[in-house]
Amino acid sequence: MTSIEDRWLKLAPVRVGWLGMEWRRFEREITMAFDEAVERGVLDRRYEFLFEDDAGLPQGTAKGGVESYRRLVEAGCLAVVGANYTDSAMALAQYANESQVPLISMAGTDAFHGEYCFRMGNGDVGGDPALIVNWLKREGHSRVAVLAPWSPIGEEYFRFFRQECRRLGVSVAAVEMVDNATTTDELTAKFRVLRDSGADALAWLGYGGLVVSGAVREALDKLGWDPPRIMTTAFMQYIWGFEQLEGWVGIDQWCPENPRMHRFHARFVARYGEDPWMWPNAIPGLAYDMAAVVAEALHRATVLTGPGVKEGLERIRFMPAVTGGPNTHIAGGPYDHQMFKGDWLHYGRIRDGVLEFAGLYESTDDY
Structure with a gap:
């Protein structure tokens, strides 16, 4: 075993939480994003995914979603991705800000905001x-x-x-x-x-x-x-x-004029031997982008804590996106947590x- 491999195994893995039953369907896309981050040297340690199916509203209750999010935080997740329905995201915003663990959601509402709330919208109410x-x-x-x-x-x-x-x-x-x-x-x-x-x-x-x-x-x-x-x-x-x-x-958000969407599809097929589920559609690429953003935030984090990953998200600039049109890119800032930029819709x-x-x-x- 090389010294690099030995060091790799000695480092505790980073944990990322996935909140919502839909993530089971797109586990290959999010795993691919993290594996590629490891292969490129962006992520320098192992990772673990923890899943909670109950994101709360609208199918369940706000209490159920809050409890799921808190279990992920208590298990040591440095970021949680999900609560993708607007209802769920609105109910969880307060708890994400209190827990100081970033919550990254597909929700489109302006009511999901705060220091630890980040949006990679599957749409936008405005x-x-x-x-x-x-x-x-x-x-x-x-x-x-x-x-x-x-x-x-x-x-x-x-x-x-x-x-x-x-x-x-x-x-x-x-x-x-x-x-x-x-x-x-x-x-x-x-x-x-x-x-x-x-x-x-x-x-x-x-x-x-x-x-x-x-x-x-x-x-x-x-x-x-x-x-x-x-x-x-x-x-x-x-x-x-x-x-x-x-x-x-x-x-x-599925655009054939975006060359990165075609490259994502080709890499997915090469890795898994088949198209993403229900291809063509926007959601596999969006799932990949959300996972890739977390990997980039971990790379940029000042320290591997919730606040550190928050700063990592705010330091992303001009990150290429699979989602949206050819000019879509991803960026954040201390007061800018709507992360898609350009022709993303x-x-x-x-x-x-x-x-x-x-x-x-x-x-x-x-x-």
């Missing part, structure tokens, strides 16, 4: 509406009907949406509210109201539970209504099946049961 209204304007739609599922971020989405409509001169013709208990018949009735409002496009603002269940497609089919339509990053629920989203444009479309890239953001303003 950014999604900005891109949606931009698309409406560019496509020539001047009156939009809105279906706004009730959720903790529903009002946040709608506030930004109205702001962008005012800015770009798009009128809101009608608004209907639903929740995950809404039946297909009730949803059909609400779509009828929206159709009869005289709107020339439909926007969905919120979560995607009714989309995944097939209720949205069934309701539209019942009405025979096939409007131009666009949704928030609930669109990325295509990971559970493309057919439910037939005909929709949505905010996405763009447009996708489902047509004939296939995911298509539908373009990057382009300003509608003429300067």
Whole structure:
């Protein structure tokens, strides 16, 4: 055994926590990111992953999520990744800040913030509406009907949406509210109201539970209504099946114009002998990026403690990203914990049961 190998084995491994049942599905992606960090010399010691499936809300309780996070902290995790639903992240923010162990989440809400809260959003409650209204304007739609599922971020989405409509001169013709208990018949009735409002496009603002269940497609089919339509990053629920989203444009993070996405895919196939689950879609690359960020933060940490890893996250600059468009990169700062920069959100479309890239953001303003 060489002296380097001997030293490696004598060093205690760093522990990283993964909070939420989804991480079992993407364990290969996060392991690949850490193994590559070891191979490149970025990570100079062994690592251990600890998993807690119960991230709390919305499927469980806030108490359950808090207890899961605390178990990971008490087990010695230097960072926790997860609490990816907005509800869960909002409930955990206080405890992450109190525990001084960074929590890195895919949540998109502005309500998840603080000294130890970091976002690598699977969407953004302000950014999604900005891109949606931009698309409406560019496509020539001047009156939009809105279906706004009730959720903790529903009002946040709608506030930004109205702001962008005012800015770009798009009128809101009608608004209907639903929740995950809404039946297909009730949803059909609400779509009828929206159709009869005289709107020339439909926007969905919120979560995607009714989309995944097939209720949205069934309701539209019942009405025979096939409007131009666009949704928030609930669109990325295509990971559970493309057919439910037939005909929709949505905010996405899988971009074939990003060469790093292709290289990630090639390395994954070389390592594991198959495509990531449900490829092509954005989430495997996002999982990889989140893991790679933790490895980079450990490399940059002033000391291997929660506060040290926090400083490591804040020292990242211009880190290449698999997620998003070709100009997406990752960076932090002492007062900047929204870590994706550049064209990290763009447009996708489902047509004939296939995911298509539908373009990057382009300003509608003429300067």
